Amino acid sequence: MITGTQIATTMPSPVKVGDPVDPIFRQIRDLVYKVCGIFQLEEKLYLMADACGRRMKQLSIRTLREYWDLLTTHSNREGEIRQLLNEVTIGETCLFRSPPQLDALRKVILPELVADRSRQITKRLRIWSAGCSTGEEPYTLAMNMLEESGHLLEGWTVEILATDLNDRSVETAKAGVYGDYALRATTDYFKRKYFSSFDDKKLQARPEVKKLITFSRLNLQDDSRMLFMKGMDLIFCCNVLIYFDGPSKAKVINHFFNNLNFGGYFFLGTSESLFKLNDKFHLVHFPGTIGYWKPSLKSGKL
């Protein structure tokens, strides 16, 4: 139950940046983190407040206290927490969503992987975008790899595997057609170099970008198929784990760990956490972003 005395008893009014937020949103934030592993920064709590307001409206709930009860004591509380989180993160997806991740990839990880494998005969890099939704992430990765093809990755083969549970998403992803909103963080340089116009409003990824990516439908909970996703160097699984409960989450993560090569990296969404789900990965920091590292054999820190 809620402690403290300052609980708003009516619908939350829209909260603006800089306004002090009702302490209950901090409790909801902590609850969402505990159940879904996604942390809402203090400065983004107003988004949480807005989302609560929308959910309450949809459910015809009048007070925050009632909504809190639904989130904590109702039999479908976890379902509601996920609905709420969906409401918070809605429309966030776009190409080039997390520049610090891409910087870590190109400035820190690739040089290291390339140096590490310089003596191997097959120069091949395998990347998996797990839960790729409508394809924004794999296309972003593909373009960034192509940028390195004349430099770091000269002579390398890059394979990007993009999977999603939803057939329709996979079909959309395959088409590679995006409008202004999805391309809001994509620079003109990348638009010009890697897209052609699809119609007067949308752009389509060029064949050389698509060539790097294999799209397919995959259920991350399908153990038999997960066993065959071996030999990955990098796995991205951003804001997907929220759809699983605790034990399934741990199982999926374990598959990811096993499917990564030693010294490989696993990335979650920018505010997502693996806490208590896996103790074999090392949480590692790159400038502005967190990643998870499968220690290499030679590091002796398995």
Added chain:
Amino acid sequence: MTTSMTATIRERVARIETMPSVPAVFIPLLEMLNLPIENVKLDEVVKLVSYDNTIAAQCLRMAGSPLFGLAKSPESIKGAVISLGLRRVETILLTCCLGHAFPAKSLAVDPTAFWRHSLGCAMVCRKFSDKLGSADGDKAYMAGLLHDIGFLVSCIAFPKELGTALVLATKEQTPIDEAERTTMGFTHCDTGRALAEKWHLANDMVQVIAHHHDPEQSEAAQPLVALVHLSDLLCRMRGMGYGYYERRMVDWVGDPAWAILKKEYRDLDGMDLARFTFEMDEAIGEVFALVSAIFGGAIARN
């Protein structure tokens, strides 16, 4: 480092009569911080601060910051001491005093970046120390605040050499201490140590200043040195570094400092590093605001 080099550093540091424009209260304050808390008299601290209006005003502004969690800004130094406790106020005072210590014409280090990093690191050290359940959060704060003080010395005693090292570090995107070793043969840890000894700082602080880049080499207070080492790395990965991209990965759990801390804090592995990082991000805006509020004047003079 050779013996003759150590002698050169000592000699150059000895020639710095006092740090330019260090407030008169600085040295007596440091002496007070070395005393056991029961020997420090509230009235003496208040008197000391009242000598310098600027310092007193800054100290109050800082004590009122959300980072210190008071519901109401204290109106007097005495009020601040009562609300925050003597040790906390001493560390705040020290922060303010140091704000004046930066050389008026710095050739090398950007004062804003220096204070953001030092103050940021102080905050992280205290939060980290609190997370570990250590009683000495204020000591950790002070250690974080002072760890890079060698840069102040190097700016004065070796301005050109340090300038060259910083240019190299920025260009190669490497840690500054590595660049210092390449270009100068010694680092801010060595100059900092000479100053710390000249000021007769407590040995724990001397160890932090001298060994925060190689905690396993410290002769005493290893857990404190290790804590500062990790906090320093975290700050540099989360936007509170020296203002350039450090091309590296930081692996806390694989760091020797982690092993040192683990001996002291058995349940260290149970710490939620992801959440710790996100919570720290929330404090960044406040740290930046504080640096402008506290050191703005000092920086503007340059």
